[in-house]
Amino acid sequence: MKKKTFWLVISLMLIAAFVFTACQPAPEEVGGVQIPDIEDGKFNVAIVMLSNHDDGGWSQAQWEGINYLEENMDGVHTAYLELVAEGADSEQVFRALARKGFDLIFGGSFGYMDSMEVVAEEFPDIGFVHISGYKFNGTNFGNMFGEMEVMKYAAGMIAGSRAKADGATRVGGMATFPIPEEFRLFNAYALGVQETCPDCDVDIRWIFTWHDPIVEREGADSLFDAGSHVVMTGADTPASALAAADREGVYGITYDWVGSCTIDECLTAPYWVWGPVFVRITEEVQAGTYPYMADYFDASTGGVALYGFMDGQELQPGVASLPADDLAKIQAVMDGAAAGEFDRFDVFAGPIVDIDGNIVVPDGEFMTQADIDQFVPGAPGFEATYGMYWWNQNIAADLPDL
Amino acid sequence: MDLLIILASGVATGTVLLYATVGEAFAERSGILNLGVEGMMLIGAMAAYKTAAATGNAWLGLLVAMLAAGLISQVHAFITITLQADQVISGLALNFLATGISLVLGEGLTSLRDVVPQLPKFTIPGLAQIPWLGRVFFDNQSILVYAGFLFIPLAWYYINRTRPGLHLRAVGEYPAAADTLGIHVYFLRYFYVFVGGTLAGLAGATISLSISPGWFGALTTAGQGWIAVGLVIFAQWNPIRAAFGAYTFGALRRLVLDIQAPVLIFGLANPFYSNLNYAFFLKMLPYIFTVVFLVIGSREANRKRIGSPAALGLPYIRGQRGL
Numbered sequence: 001m002k003k004k005t006f007w008l009v010i011s012l013m014l015i016a017a018f019v020f021t022a023c024q025p026a027p028e029e030v031g032g033v034q035i036p037d038i039e040d041g042k043f044n045v046a047i048v049m050l051s052n053h054d055d056g057g058w059s060q061a062q063w064e065g066i067n068y069l070e071e072n073m074d075g076v077h078t079a080y081l082e083l084v085a086e087g088a089d090s091e092q093v094f095r096a097l098a099r100k101g102f103d104l105i106f107g108g109s110f111g112y113m114d115s116m117e118v119v120a121e122e123f124p125d126i127g128f129v130h131i132s133g134y135k136f137n138g139t140n141f142g143n144m145f146g147e148m149e150v151m152k153y154a155a156g157m158i159a160g161s162r163a164k165a166d167g168a169t170r171v172g173g174m175a176t177f178p179i180p181e182e183f184r185l186f187n188a189y190a191l192g193v194q195e196t197c198p199d200c201d202v203d204i205r206w207i208f209t210w211h212d213p214i215v216e217r218e219g220a221d222s223l224f225d226a227g228s229h230v231v232m233t234g235a236d237t238p239a240s241a242l243a244a245a246d247r248e249g250v251y252g253i254t255y256d257w258v259g260s261c262t263i264d265e266c267l268t269a270p271y272w273v274w275g276p277v278f279v280r281i282t283e284e285v286q287a288g289t290y291p292y293m294a295d296y297f298d299a300s301t302g303g304v305a306l307y308g309f310m311d312g313q314e315l316q317p318g319v320a321s322l323p324a325d326d327l328a329k330i331q332a333v334m335d336g337a338a339a340g341e342f343d344r345f346d347v348f349a350g351p352i353v354d355i356d357g358n359i360v361v362p363d364g365e366f367m368t369q370a371d372i373d374q375f376v377p378g379a380p381g382f383e384a385t386y387g388m389y390w391w392n393q394n395i396a397a398d399l400p401d402l
Numbered sequence: 403m404d405l406l407i408i409l410a411s412g413v414a415t416g417t418v419l420l421y422a423t424v425g426e427a428f429a430e431r432s433g434i435l436n437l438g439v440e441g442m443m444l445i446g447a448m449a450a451y452k453t454a455a456a457t458g459n460a461w462l463g464l465l466v467a468m469l470a471a472g473l474i475s476q477v478h479a480f481i482t483i484t485l486q487a488d489q490v491i492s493g494l495a496l497n498f499l500a501t502g503i504s505l506v507l508g509e510g511l512t513s514l515r516d517v518v519p520q521l522p523k524f525t526i527p528g529l530a531q532i533p534w535l536g537r538v539f540f541d542n543q544s545i546l547v548y549a550g551f552l553f554i555p556l557a558w559y560y561i562n563r564t565r566p567g568l569h570l571r572a573v574g575e576y577p578a579a580a581d582t583l584g585i586h587v588y589f590l591r592y593f594y595v596f597v598g599g600t601l602a603g604l605a606g607a608t609i610s611l612s613i614s615p616g617w618f619g620a621l622t623t624a625g626q627g628w629i630a631v632g633l634v635i636f637a638q639w640n641p642i643r644a645a646f647g648a649y650t651f652g653a654l655r656r657l658v659l660d661i662q663a664p665v666l667i668f669g670l671a672n673p674f675y676s677n678l679n680y681a682f683f684l685k686m687l688p689y690i691f692t693v694v695f696l697v698i699g700s701r702e703a704n705r706k707r708i709g710s711p712a713a714l715g716l717p718y719i720r721g722q723r724g725l
Contacts (some may be wrong), residue, residue, distance in 0.1 A: 030546065043470045052505050055619035056512035062661060178678070205659050206678060208685075213614035214415055222659040223405050239614050246523070259513045271519040322706075396664050 011025070030096040032089075034077035046079045047070060048093060050109035051237070053082045055314035057211060057236030057256040058272075062131075064258075065178030065274025068198045074281055082135055086111025086166070091118060095264040098123040104285050106278070107131065109115050117141055132181070134373065142292035144281070146303040149188035149372070150337045152232075153347045154190020154330055155253050156318055158267055159230040161326035162251060164197040165247045170396070172203045174219040176210055176235050177401050180374050183388040189232055190345050190392040196326050203228050204397040211236040217243055224250055229269060241266035251318050261307045267318045277303045296369060300340035303327045309334045344372055353393040360390050375402070408660055409538040412653025417550045418608045419648035422630035423552025423599025424557050428637045428712035429475075431561065432594035433574040437479055437493030439602050440627025441500025444620065446471040449597070451511055451617045460519045464607050471603025472596045474500050479595040483588055486657060503622055503682040511617040521545055521612045544612040544666040546604075557641035570594060577718040587718050602627065632692035638709040652686045658684045707713035 022273050028035045038044040038295040040274040045066070053063035063080055070078040079102075092111050097105050098119055104127040107116045113133035120128040120141035130136075133143040159171045171193055175182045177210035190202045203226055207219045216239035223231045224247060237260075240252030254269040255258040261269035277297060284290035297303045308315045308333070319327075336342030348371070350361035361367060367386055370378050376387035391399055421484035422439050429436045434526070436442075446467040454463030477499065480493040522545050529540040539551070561567040567591060574578040577587045610617060629651065660682045661674040674680040698704045706712070 010502060014422065051621060052619040054509060054512050055621065056616065057618070059619075203663065205662050206681065207659070209624070211621045213609060213616065213618055214418070214624060214626070215624060217413060217614045218415060218656050219659050221411060222656065222663070225404065226660075226663045237614060237618050238616065242614055244617070262513070397662065398664075398675060 008012070008294060014150065026102075028096060030092045033081055033084055033093055035093070035096045035100055036081070038079075038102060039077040042075050042077040043104070043282070043286060044079070045078050045104045045106070046081065046102045047095050047106040047108055048081045048084050048090065048097070048112060048245050050084065050086065050111075051082065051211060051236075052338075053080060055211065055236065056238070058258060059108065061257045061272040062106075065272075065278050066106075068275025069278040069282060069349055072275070073282060075156060075323070076282060080152055080184070080247065084112075088113070090198065091115035093105040094119040094128070095122065098126050103127065103280060104129065108134075115145075120320070125367065128291075129281060134379070135379075136293050138292055140292055142295055144277070144295040144297070146272070146277070146297045147299045147300075147337075147344050148270060148272075148304050149184055149344050149347055150299045150333070150342065151306045152185045152188040154309075154333050155232060155268055155270050156194075157196045157330045158191035158192075159232060159251075159253060159325070159349060160193035160197030161202050161322045163193075163229040163327075164201050165321075165323055166229060166249065168227075168229030169197075169200050169204050170203055170227045171197075171200055171222030172205070172220075172226070172231040173377060174205050174207050174216065174233045174235060174240065175232065176207060178206065178402055180372075180388040183390070184372055184393075185234060185300065187388070187390070187392050188344075190395050191352075194394050196329065201394050201396040202392075204391075207235060207401060209235060213237045213239055216240070216376070220244070220252065227330070236260075238262075238266065258305070258307060261316065264317050267316055268309075271304055271305055271307060273305050276301065292374075294369075296341055296373075298340060299337040300343075302338075306334060320363060348372060352390075354390040355393055355395055355398070357393070406534065406544075408651050408656045409649075410541060410543070411656040412649050413539060414543055414547055414589065414652070416645075416652030417544070417547045418605045418613065418626055418651040419607075419651055420550050420554070420631060420645050421601045421608065421631055422605035423625060423644040424553070424641045425455045425598040425605070425635060427637065427641065427644060428557075428561075428570070428594045428601070428631055428632045429598030430634060430714055431570050431639055431711055432591045433577060433711055433716065433718070434479070434482055434591055434595050434598075435489045435493060435715050436475065436496070436595060436598055437490060438475070438478055438500060438627075439598075439630050439634070440623055440625065441497035441504075442471040442475055442599050442602035443609075443627045444504040445474050445500045445604035445622045447610035447622045448508040448605030448606075449575050449603070450607035451514075451610040451615075452507065454611060455514050455518045456520055457509065460521050460611050462631070463611055464480065464521070466602070467603040467607035468600040468602070472600040474503070475595050475602070477525065477600025479592045480535050483591045483595075484718065486719060489715050489717075493637030502674060504546055508619070510616050512619070513615075518615060523612075523630060544608070546608050546612055554641050554645045561641065571711070574713055577688055577713050581718075581720065587720075588706060591718070602630075605630070607667045610691045630686075632689070632696075635695045635708075635710075636688075638695075639711065640709065647688070647691075654687060656682055 005196045047066045049059040051059035093128045108128045110132045128141045130143045136142045163393050173186050205219045220240045220243035230251045233242040238254045244250045244252040251267045258271045323385045345366045348367040350365040351363040352361040354360050370384040371386040372384045375385045378384035423577035449470040450463040453466040454460045477495045481487045481488045526540040528535040569585050573590045581587050633647045636647050
């Protein structure tokens with residue numbers, strides 16, 4: 001009898017719970033991600049991110065960018081979604097955001113590309129802008145990336161200068177995956193090293209991750225143990241600088257986020273400044289002039305930066321003590337980049353010679369955007385002549401099989 | 403490429419896996435499968451770093467990490483032992499819960515790097531002079547690595563040669579029989595889930611206070627907890643085998659990187675140089691071993707032979723037939 005009363009009470013409570021929750025709309029949830037609400041009367045912008053908003057790297061830079069947008073544009077409401085897995089899950093998230101009524105949606109990771117393409121077709125009135133991909137439709141789905149190679153080139157000049165000043169002949173780089181972007185960035189780095197330290201070679205390790213503190217730590221240790229004097233990472237965590245801090249007189253270069261270069265053993269960090277980029281795109285989308293094509297912004301827009309050289313920053317100790325003429329050269333590159341006089345096409349200007357002594361780009365010739373973005377032959381209508389499947393002559397590694 | 407450096411690096415980073423694996427082995431020996439290792443490690447990594455940043459004391463960080471992860475493991479213990487729910491589902495849920503908590507409490511920790519103290523690294527004089535072994539085990543390692551060396555034989559001795567260890571095994575093999583002998587089955591299961599949690603917390607703290615000091619969000623542990631769950635099977639619930647597996651795993655991870663260098667091996671050109679297929683193959687090896695052991699363990703007769711606790715995954719209900 002007692003048991004029966006107990007169950008009766010439980011059932012009544014359950015029914016009550018269902019009735020009361022039915023009156024109130026529960027927050028919508030898709031793929032384990034809560035979909036934020038829009039604000040009526042405002043221009044609603046959302047960004048979907050792969051990692052958490054304070055991961056100390058790629059996603060944190062994007063999160064700070066979307067906050068900048070919220071603070072610096074009137075009538076704009078922003079929302080961010082974090083830890084959204086690539087693939088099918090993300091497609092549901094993008095669709096839910098579009099249905100909710102967001103006007104402009106940024107996708108912050110390469111693997112969102114196909115999902116965004118599909119959802120963009122279903123919602124022709126909503127803008128979709130994808131960071132780091134290569135697909136676009138010209139009407140409401142575009143891709144966007146920036147001229148990071150100029151910053152990596154300057155970072156290479158710093159690394160080379162540091163090595164030469166300390167009597168070393170090798171610097172290192174941790175590349176993530178054998179894709180055009182990584183060949184581009186590490187070739188730019190090697191070309192920069194060549195500029196300030198013609199006798200140096202560049203050792204490379206493939207680590208196959210974008211964000212893994214332990215693997216990055218081991219990659220940096222592997223390079224230092226093989227004689228590198230400076231190690232630059234292509235991934236997220238500051239492990240290259242942390243590994244340097246455990247040794248005597250060697251240095252690391254971090255990536256992605258302005259706050260990643262905090263210890264003295266860190267020379268600099270090429271990093272992303274998404275805020276002004278998001279503001280520009282939002283303004284153009286509102287005005288209806290955004291082309292939704294491949295939007296590759298120049299360093300002169302301020303979207304990419306090099307830690308220590310920007311307004312209000314001080315040079316890290318390992319950079320401030322470089323020879324004055326090297327520093328002047330590096331400063332000249334940075335000034336040229338800010339003025340729009342030195343860009344990616346100057347970085348990849350001929351003559352470029354690869355590891356086997358073959359000429360990649362002849363003297364007086366330049367690479368095109370298609371070459372910088374892709375391997376030969378490139379996409380239909382966007383053909384590459386030279387492509388990015390080569391290593392600069394001072395790199396001490398073979399090309400990996402693709 | 404220096405084999406000794408590779409092994410030394412394997413010992414250093416394998417220590418993370420060692421603690422997490424032995425912790426999980428304790429919990430599973432008592433009959434409770436806890437798939438929440440990854441989440442508990444995140445809690446540990448976050449708590450250690452946050453406490454060290456706030457108090458300036460890395461040791462306090464270590465202590466808080468172990469307590470915090472131990473505490474969160476009791477959620478799983480309550481659900482699976484008292485409420486007798488499915489251990490796999492509860493373990494997965496614990497992962498979500500712990501990841502979420504560590505992200506919320508870890509807010510703002512990414513930018514503190516230069517002010518947070520780390521655990522000391524040192525060389526043990528004398529022992530470091532032993533040829534070969536000295537450089538691998540006693541040369542400029544973290545204090546947590548040395549603690550691991552002491553911990554392995556102690557854990558083995560505790561499980562296999564002491565009375566409490568016997569009780570632990572009894573509870574995992576045949577809880578009904580243990581109960582009739584007056585062993586507190588429920589209490590011991592709670593306790594060893596707690597032990598597993600504290601060791602997972604210690605593993606997380608090893609990352610955030612020693613190997614790669616810092617907090618990097620949900621990817622700080624980068625799947626180490628899942629590897630530990632697999633490694634328990636590879637280790638056959640034995641701390642010494644777990645140490646072997648963990649150190650090997652760490653060394654292979656480093657070997658994958660070092661064989662990419664243009665160096666001589668025994669005076670010959672490096673045959674693996676820049677061929678990433680070899681790197682993929684080496685990276686795959688530990689997982690293959692784990693899969694092989696999983697397959698072997700899927701047959702009941704074999705399960706006994708590789709030492710799987712008979713009551714693993716089964717709730718104990720007093721007075722009911724069976725285990």
